Amino acid sequence: MMQKLGDFIIKRRWWVLITWIVAAVLIVGLSPAISTIQSNDQSSFLPEKYESVQAQKVAQKVSKLSDAPTDIIVFKNKDGSVLTSSQQATVSSAVDALSKQHISQVESIVTSDQQLAPTKKAQLATVTYKGTADNKDTIAAVQKVRDAVNKQLAGTNLKGGVTGGEAISYDTQDSAEKALAIVGIGTILLVLLLPAFIFKSPLAGILPVVAVGIVYSISNALISDAGHLFNFTMSQQLSVLFTVVLFGIGTDYILFLLFRYRERLRSGDHTREAVSFALGRAGEAILSAALVVLTSFAALFFADFGIFSSLAPGLVICVLVMMIAALTLVPALVAIIGEKVFWPSKAWMVQSEKPTISKKVGGQISKRPGFITGVVVVALLVLSFFAFNFKPDFSSFSQPPKGTASAAAYTDLTSAFPAGTLNPTPIYVTSTTPLTTADVKPLSDKLAGSDDVSKVLPTVLTADKKTAIVSVVLKSDPYSSTSINAISGPIRDVAHSYNTATTKVYVGGATGAIADVQAVTERDLRVIFPIAAIFIFVILAVLLRSLVAPIILLICVSLGYAATLGATTLIFQTIGGNAGLISFIPLFMYIFVVAIGTDYNILTVTRLREEISEGNDPRTAADLTVEHSSATVVSAGFILAATFASLILGGISFLSQMGASIAIGVALSAFVIAPFLIPSVSALLGYAIWWPSHRPTKKPENIAKA
Numbered sequence: 068m069m070q071k072l073g074d075f076i077i078k079r080r081w082w083v084l085i086t087w088i089v090a091a092v093l094i095v096g097l098s099p100a101i102s103t104i105q106s107n108d109q110s111s112f113l114p115e116k117y118e119s120v121q122a123q124k125v126a127q128k129v130s131k132l133s134d135a136p137t138d139i140i141v142f143k144n145k146d147g148s149v150l151t152s153s154q155q156a157t158v159s160s161a162v163d164a165l166s167k168q169h170i171s172q173v174e175s176i177v178t179s180d181q182q183l184a185p186t187k188k189a190q191l192a193t194v195t196y197k198g199t200a201d202n203k204d205t206i207a208a209v210q211k212v213r214d215a216v217n218k219q220l221a222g223t224n225l226k227g228g229v230t231g232g233e234a235i236s237y238d239t240q241d242s243a244e245k246a247l248a249i250v251g252i253g254t255i256l257l258v259l260l261l262p263a264f265i266f267k268s269p270l271a272g273i274l275p276v277v278a279v280g281i282v283y284s285i286s287n288a289l290i291s292d293a294g295h296l297f298n299f300t301m302s303q304q305l306s307v308l309f310t311v312v313l314f315g316i317g318t319d320y321i322l323f324l325l326f327r328y329r330e331r332l333r334s335g336d337h338t339r340e341a342v343s344f345a346l347g348r349a350g351e352a353i354l355s356a357a358l359v360v361l362t363s364f365a366a367l368f369f370a371d372f373g374i375f376s377s378l379a380p381g382l383v384i385c386v387l388v389m390m391i392a393a394l395t396l397v398p399a400l401v402a403i404i405g406e407k408v409f410w411p412s413k414a415w416m417v418q419s420e421k422p423t424i425s426k427k428v429g430g431q432i433s434k435r436p437g438f439i440t441g442v443v444v445v446a447l448l449v450l451s452f453f454a455f456n457f458k459p460d461f462s463s464f465s466q467p468p469k470g471t472a473s474a475a476a477y478t479d480l481t482s483a484f485p486a487g488t489l490n491p492t493p494i495y496v497t498s499t500t501p502l503t504t505a506d507v508k509p510l511s512d513k514l515a516g517s518d519d520v521s522k523v524l525p526t527v528l529t530a531d532k533k534t535a536i537v538s539v540v541l542k543s544d545p546y547s548s549t550s551i552n553a554i555s556g557p558i559r560d561v562a563h564s565y566n567t568a569t570t571k572v573y574v575g576g577a578t579g580a581i582a583d584v585q586a587v588t589e590r591d592l593r594v595i596f597p598i599a600a601i602f603i604f605v606i607l608a609v610l611l612r613s614l615v616a617p618i619i620l621l622i623c624v625s626l627g628y629a630a631t632l633g634a635t636t637l638i639f640q641t642i643g644g645n646a647g648l649i650s651f652i653p654l655f656m657y658i659f660v661v662a663i664g665t666d667y668n669i670l671t672v673t674r675l676r677e678e679i680s681e682g683n684d685p686r687t688a689a690d691l692t693v694e695h696s697s698a699t700v701v702s703a704g705f706i707l708a709a710t711f712a713s714l715i716l717g718g719i720s721f722l723s724q725m726g727a728s729i730a731i732g733v734a735l736s737a738f739v740i741a742p743f744l745i746p747s748v749s750a751l752l753g754y755a756i757w758w759p760s761h762r763p764t765k766k767p768e769n770i771a772k773a
Contacts, residue, residue: 136196
């Protein structure tokens with residue numbers, strides 16, 4: 068099938084290219100920007116069954132202001148000294164003046180004596196915005212408030228920093244845009260320079276940039292169309308993954324084709340049919356690898372957490388479009404360029420007579436498969452041991468990005484007030500009959516006695532008296548594990564103990580939402596892992612026409628996953644001193660490392676099967692596979708690992724950890740598992756690995772080396 072597709076493409080290469088260009092122009096031109104379906108409000112991704120979502124519905128029902136987005140202005144002396152009486156008066160006057168400015172999207176700015184720190188080193192003011200938390204105009208108003216505060220305090224010794232939900236969203240958005248630009252530039256440079264270095268040709272570097280650039284434009288447009296059509300949003304921080312995934316796997320698939328094309332040229336075939344032949348041999352690996360990645364990403368559809376499930380269509384679209392391009396657009400471009408794709412290098416013309424490193428490695432694997440298998444397995448198990456120290460951190464989407472204005476203001480706030488001051492946790496008491504503050508007092512008193520609560524704010528009753536709002540200020544950072552555990556445990560236990568036939572109590576707020584995020588993430592990990600494994604097994608079984616080989620591959624990649632989690636935990640927790648890893652890391656690591664890392668295993672195992680089908684015994688097949696495919700695997704893996712590692716440059720903690728972890732996983736897959744472990748296990752097990760396929764009966768006289 069791939070051979071026929073290759074023949075068709077080289078004959079109509081120009082029409083294939085023109086079709087892609089026209090499609091790109093039409094699809095991109097007629098689609099809305101992808102930013103129109105992006106959001107940073109992680110609570111909006113929670114299913115309705117979770118308590119924080121139910122609490123938010125109560126808030127929206129009883130009062131627009133009770134659910135209105137807010138920020139905190141932290142007033143301090145520039146030298147950190149105590150605020151004098153006259154300075155406190157200056158703060159009050161400044162807040163009054165700010166309120167009278169009627170800043171766009173700002174409902175009110177207020178302060179009071181109760182917002183003065185006990186140490187008198189800081190005073191707070193509450194900014195209440197109009198609109199919803201993720202409204203772009205509301206988020207944009209943060210900078211207007213900051214500018215107004217700075218102007219109002221000009222000429223004084225005071226400073227005012229703005230932090231809170233909207234300020235963090237504003238700074239996160241800004242950081243995400245910068246991260247996208249940095250990662251985008253870094254990724255393109257890697258994709259441009261590394262293939263050029265590998266093949267010693269600038270055209271080999273330009274080819275992936277052009278091909279994947281076209282795919283990137285089309286994919287983004289289709290993702291935006293799908294978001295509007297099916298009414299879903301996705302996290303802005305995670306949308307940067309599309310760039311990395313497309314350029315990473317796209318370059319991989321292009322390298323798969325170019326290495327087979329170069330190998331065919333070296334055999335003496337200098338016609339355009341060499342492209343068709345290369346696609347016929349590499350196409351099956353590309354198709355299978357893409358399907359494994361695609362179905363693994365599709366497993367995210369089964370997630371409850373919207374951040375995961377809404378990411379699925381985008382990733383599926385990216386891989387699907389890239390797969391089609393790798394099988395049509397890329398071979399068409401190679402057929403048009405021809406041998407000049409390797410210009411000015413002459414290395415493609417001849418095969419070196421000196422034994423290559425891969426040939427030497429292949430020889431050792433064929434001679435000592437048991438020893439090599441044992442060494443690799445022990446090394447991976449040692450790394451896996453550190454995974455037992457893994458601790459989740461659920462603050463990734465709520466903490467201010469480091470080095471931002473909201474982070475500086477947050478530090479000023481927590482140095483003078485309990486950490487929970489920024490985000491008091493609202494508890495909604497609803498009743499079918501009117502309530503009084505006396506009715507709610509036992510709940511307030513019980514909450515005030517909690518070890519995790521700093522203070523309980525005065526009870527607020529709605530106009531109809533059927534809802535009371537009791538807000539508690541937590542002692543710890545509202546995004547810390549301590550606060551999350553307090554909300555999901557004792558505080559909700561206390562609140563729920565006051566439920567009756569006529570009264571229902573709901574704990575909400577940012578910390579409540581994160582506690583629910585923790586619960587939904589743990590649920591999704593239990594569901595997505597086995598679903599993705601089943602998808603991968605079925606595809607590999609069909610591809611390899613074997614039941615044993617897919618099991619061996621899944622065991623190998625699972626060992627690689629455990630080693631990756633252990634290595635990441637070792638680097639960021641044990642050595643780096645972080646309290647934990649971002650909570651989503653295990654799931655994304657599983658999806659990306661297992662799915663994308665399997666690309667290299669597929670390339671290796673399809674070459675093993677090819678050598679076996681040509682009549683070679685298992686050890687010789689392992690030798691030849693390492694000799695002919697390891698350069699492709701290592702080169703592609705290096706580029707993909709470097710591409711994901713570029714996420715570290717973005718400066719966002721979540722992306723840095725994810726980029727590093729996936730880069731480690733890809734490196735283990737491409738440098739250890741695919742070129743060493745799988746060939747040695749194959750040589751060790753012999754023909755049994757291909758069961759129930761039939762054993763070859765004879766070896767052809769002419770073994771194709773392409």
